[in-house]
Amino acid sequence: MLNIKITKICLNVAAALILPAAISAQQAEEPPAKPSPTMESHIGGLSGRSAPGGDLYYRYCWGCHGARGNGDGENAPWISPQPRNFIPATFKCRSTPTGTLPLDSDLYDSLTRGFITTNMPGWATLTAQNRADLVAFIKTFSARWVTDKPGEPIPVPPEPALSLDSIKHGKALYQKLECWKCHGSEGRGDGPAANTLTDSNDQPIRPYNFYTGYRFKCGTSNSDLYKIFMTGLDGTPMPSFADVVKPEEAWDLVHYLRTLQIWHQSPELALWESTPEGAAIVKAERVRNTYTGNPIHP
Amino acid sequence: MRMKHIFMSGLVLVAASGVAVAGPKPAGGTISGKVTYEGTPAKMKPIDMSKEPSCAKMHTTPPLAETVVTGAGNSLENVVVYVSAGAPDDAAPSTAAVFTQKGCRYIPHVLAFQVNQEIKIANEDQTSHNIHPLPKLNREWNKSQPPGTPPITEKYDKHEIFPVKCNVHPWMHGNFAVLKNSHFAVTGDGGAFSLANLPPGKYTITAWHESYGEQTQDVTISGSESKTISFVFKAKPY
Numbered sequence: 001m002l003n004i005k006i007t008k009i010c011l012n013v014a015a016a017l018i019l020p021a022a023i024s025a026q027q028a029e030e031p032p033a034k035p036s037p038t039m040e041s042h043i044g045g046l047s048g049r050s051a052p053g054g055d056l057y058y059r060y061c062w063g064c065h066g067a068r069g070n071g072d073g074e075n076a077p078w079i080s081p082q083p084r085n086f087i088p089a090t091f092k093c094r095s096t097p098t099g100t101l102p103l104d105s106d107l108y109d110s111l112t113r114g115f116i117t118t119n120m121p122g123w124a125t126l127t128a129q130n131r132a133d134l135v136a137f138i139k140t141f142s143a144r145w146v147t148d149k150p151g152e153p154i155p156v157p158p159e160p161a162l163s164l165d166s167i168k169h170g171k172a173l174y175q176k177l178e179c180w181k182c183h184g185s186e187g188r189g190d191g192p193a194a195n196t197l198t199d200s201n202d203q204p205i206r207p208y209n210f211y212t213g214y215r216f217k218c219g220t221s222n223s224d225l226y227k228i229f230m231t232g233l234d235g236t237p238m239p240s241f242a243d244v245v246k247p248e249e250a251w252d253l254v255h256y257l258r259t260l261q262i263w264h265q266s267p268e269l270a271l272w273e274s275t276p277e278g279a280a281i282v283k284a285e286r287v288r289n290t291y292t293g294n295p296i297h298p
Numbered sequence: 299m300r301m302k303h304i305f306m307s308g309l310v311l312v313a314a315s316g317v318a319v320a321g322p323k324p325a326g327g328t329i330s331g332k333v334t335y336e337g338t339p340a341k342m343k344p345i346d347m348s349k350e351p352s353c354a355k356m357h358t359t360p361p362l363a364e365t366v367v368t369g370a371g372n373s374l375e376n377v378v379v380y381v382s383a384g385a386p387d388d389a390a391p392s393t394a395a396v397f398t399q400k401g402c403r404y405i406p407h408v409l410a411f412q413v414n415q416e417i418k419i420a421n422e423d424q425t426s427h428n429i430h431p432l433p434k435l436n437r438e439w440n441k442s443q444p445p446g447t448p449p450i451t452e453k454y455d456k457h458e459i460f461p462v463k464c465n466v467h468p469w470m471h472g473n474f475a476v477l478k479n480s481h482f483a484v485t486g487d488g489g490a491f492s493l494a495n496l497p498p499g500k501y502t503i504t505a506w507h508e509s510y511g512e513q514t515q516d517v518t519i520s521g522s523e524s525k526t527i528s529f530v531f532k533a534k535p536y
Binding site for chain 2: 101182
């Protein structure tokens with residue numbers, strides 16, 4: 001009798017000791033998170049749903065981005081840079097820090113404006129509701145939309161008044177931060193490292209050429225430009241400078257970068273050209289190549 | 299009498315279990331050995347750093363690429379040897395793993411650390427680097443680090459081994475190994491490794507090399523025995 005009781009106690013104690021170990025072993029074997037088949041998007045007052053978004057995707061998008069969203073559509077082999085693979089959920093144009101998910105509004109804006117120097121057109125022809133639904137559907141491809149939250153948007157302080165000092169300081173920063181290593185000393189995208197650059201899939205990629213046109217990959221405004229180098233374009237060689245550039249310095253850099261766009265009339269370029277130094281630099285840039293009249297392919 | 303007996307037995311058991319949980323881990327077994335290669339490894343080319351004079355002048359002779367680093371007796375360096383199955387996940391240590399950019403090289407070439415362990419990335423060069431790790435499972439980020447800026451602190455939350463590169467200096471290439479437990483080693487000169495403090499059990503040991511791939515071996519440890527295993531990679535001449 002006594003023996004049985006003791007055995008029982010022993011078993012209970014043993015079970016209490018073994019059970020937690022068994023549970024922790026189970027936790028270690030936990031399967032990886034799966035993408036959610038239904039997602040929503042919220043852009044301002046607009047809400048999108050993935051179900052109608054899917055219908056749109058399999059009409060307009062899958063030819064390049066592929067049936068499973070991994071960028072292997074039937075047009076993909078003829079396209080450079082390659083269509084975006086939605087499975088890692090890495091996106092170039094964000095208002096959030098490097099390595100974080102973008103806001104729904106970032107995806108919506110990218111979809112609306114398209115990407116210059118790539119095959120991705122702007123989809124402003126679709127209704128706002130259509131685009132919101134597509135954003136929701138794109139989020140069904142990656143489990144990161146289930147496990148992670150979009151990053152906290154980086155703060156963009158109000159733009160200070162333009163001044164010559166600001167442009168000159170921006171010019172010094174362009175040197176100091178070694179932007180010229182890729183973008184070239186005149187911003188033509190021909191720096192010493194330019195022809196070695198590859199994206200995260202080992203495909204060749206060119207740095208932005210400020211000489212051509214005025215649109216950027218991620219927008220057209222000064223605050224878009226601010227966000228581009230502060231967030232970095234994830235998946236490309238363009239890193240984030242948020243940890244190394246102070247906000248007021250960032251605006252100086254924005255003002256200088258505008259002066260590199262010598263065929264785009266801007267307050268920054270006008271002010272820069274009003275100085276002997278700036279006028280000489282801009283003039284030299286303009287006569288170096290014969291302008292053909294086409295801002296995209298001069 | 300009976301009740302007292304049972305009570306006492308229970309106490310002894312509880313006390314014993316308390317010791318087992320709270321006390322220091324028993325000194326376990328050790329798996330050690332050496333990683334070698336057979337065949338002819340590719341000849342490493344000297345790196346032309348002339349586009350980055352501040353780095354070029356830090357080397358008296360041009361350094362060699364590090365995709366395959368070999369030593370005496372066909373030993374193979376920069377191999378991550380780790381327990382891939384059989385050991386529970388460990389909590390991350392409080393010390394940070396340090397990755398340094400010096401002379402436009404990564405030191406160490408392969409940095410192994412644990413899931414959620416802090417890593418510190420320092421730039422000791424007089425030039426800007428961008429640190430661009432290329433994970434597939436973890437989140438991908440890319441940060442600029444001009445000279446004289448403080449170290450970048452980061453963490454990874456999933457087990458994965460992936461390359462790290464600097465886009466400005468295309469020859470700069472390293473690896474991060476994010477591992478689930480503390481039983482790992484990266485082979486250095488001589489190709490030797492040692493995984494200590496392994497409680498009795500059956501383990502899968504994985505050896506990973508950036509050019510030659512991955513190998514696994516199952517090893518059973520009983521008591522505090524020491525076992526010796528070896529990994530032999532087939533070298534590719536190109």
